[in-house]
Amino acid sequence: MSQYFHQTTDFLVIGSGVAGIRAALSASRYGRVVILNKGDLHESASQKAQGGVAAALNEEESDIESHYQDTVDAGHGLCNPEAVRILVEEGPKRILELIEWGARFDKIGSQFATALEGAHSKGRILRAKGDATGAELIRTLVERAKGNSNLTLLPSHFAIDLIVEDGVCRGVFVLDPAGMIYPFFARGVVLASGGVGQVFARTTNPAVATGDGIAMALRAGATVSDMEFIQFHPTALFLPNGVPFLLSEAMRGEGASLCNAKRKRFMSAYHPDAELASRDIVTRAIWNEMRRGEAIYLDITHLNADFVRERFPTIDKTCLEWGIDITRDLIPIAPAAHYMMGGVKTDLSGRTNIKQLWAAGEVAATGVHGANRLASNALLEGLVFGARVGEDLKEAQPYLLSPQLKPLGQENRPPSPENKAYEIVQAQMKACMWNDVGIIRSCASLDRAVKQLKAFEWVFSISCGSRLALETRNLLMVSAALILAAKTRKESVGAHFLENAPIGQTPFSPDHFSFNWETIQKEILSES
Secondary structure, three states, rough: OOOOOOOOOOOEEEOOOOHHHHHHHHHOOOOOEEEEEOOOOOOHHHHHOOOOOOOOOOOOHHHHHHHHHHHHHOOOOOHHHHHHHHHHOOOOOOOHHHHHHOOOOOOOEEEEEEEEEOOOOOOOEOOOOOHHHHHHHHHHHHHHHHOOOEEEEOOEEEEEEEEOOOOOEEEEEEOOOOOEEEEEEEOEEOOOOOOOHHHHOEEEOOOOOHHHHHHHHHOOOOOOOOOOOOEEEEEEOOOOOOOOEOOHHHHHHOOOEEEEEEOOOHHHHHHOOOOHHHHHHHHHHHHHHHHHHOOOEEEEOOOOOHHHHHHHHHHHHHHHHOOOOOOOEEEEEEEEEEEOOOEEOOOOOOOOOOOOOEHHHEEOOOOOOOOOOOOOOOOHHHHHHHHHHHHHHHOOOOOOOOOOOOOOOOOOOOOHHHHHHHHHHHHHHHHHHHHHOOEEEEEEEEHHHHHHHHOOOOHHOOOOHHHHHHHHHHHHHHHHHHHHHHHHHEEEEEEEOOOOOOOOOOOOOOOOOOOHHHHHHHHHHOOO
């Protein structure tokens, strides 16, 4: 028996977004569940999701089929068809379940209000409070979780590393609010830690999105895939001193247009669907215009002001705080890193290549999004695959405490002056990733990124330290994975656009390029 302080539970879920809480709710039927979140319970990308959640709520076969086809088309043929089928067929059930639990979606009369967004062939987007759908889903799930005696939520607990012995995940090392580091054992661990937006200098993601789950999985020997496919949202607020606040795709769905300072529209020159083309196309169009020296704006001033304020209350309020009246003013915008299509490779039940380790939500790569995520499929994926993971946890084997396990000791923590150094590393690497591994890439830019990464290789050797130090290590590991994936795919497809490369024709294959940390070390870090 271990002689040092530790904790145990049946199941550990790392992350309190939609996927994590939904997985925990299902798993609680089979044992005690603890949800760890390094921020507070409402600090997640799910909480900030504005536009809505896509689902064929009437469950008619034709609507399900069109949702399936729209998802595959947006993913440029690289979606896993089985995963997409699960998403669109199980999605309506999960939405109706949420409604039964108290979720309040917007209605027009007695009917649910549905909206149209880019690359959707019809309006199927449910929304809540106009532009606060994610917050409503989190509210509903958190209330459900707090009423569950088998479920414990622990905010401000940072999962440092997975505990893996003989190919089996036994738990995680945790940094608690008091600065203590200890092992938390479980017979099943779920990664639901969200995305990697903070890898880039400009992102719509919350500050907690530092790729922790993917980095932990890589260090433990897990396989990742589709890491080259980062979705950049085309419309985020662009102000000299402001954060890149997301401006929902639903604004364009309601009729907002993209224009330059002279109010000249340009999207029709790039795609027949203009502003309602898929996100990768709209993003690159804006980026091309900006590279030509144009300032780009979102214009919704032609719509009724009362309608705009009622439809987009969160956006209206935030923009007013920055001195912009969206009913009268052009809104300055630029793209920002938004969503990771790839991640820890899983099967359709969320199982990874490490026994007793599952992944769900943005941290996972089920193949459901392919090369480009269809708008408003993210919350749906979290609900559907979170539930599948939670149900599969009943198969987890009993845990065994290990007397051989060496704890991460406080004596390994570097002194406090480290922080300034890590701030510099992060700032330089984020700028590099934005400029060289961002919206438009090239062989030369990727080589520059490798050179910058290797200059910070010393960060990979730290095993303990402040949260800033640990997050810096995670950001660099995820950056390495992104760079390798981008260098490996020699064609442009979806969110991966490589200058002077052919447009992708490679169809989906379950055996396409996937890799682990050993491959990254060999192919990237050992390069001369």
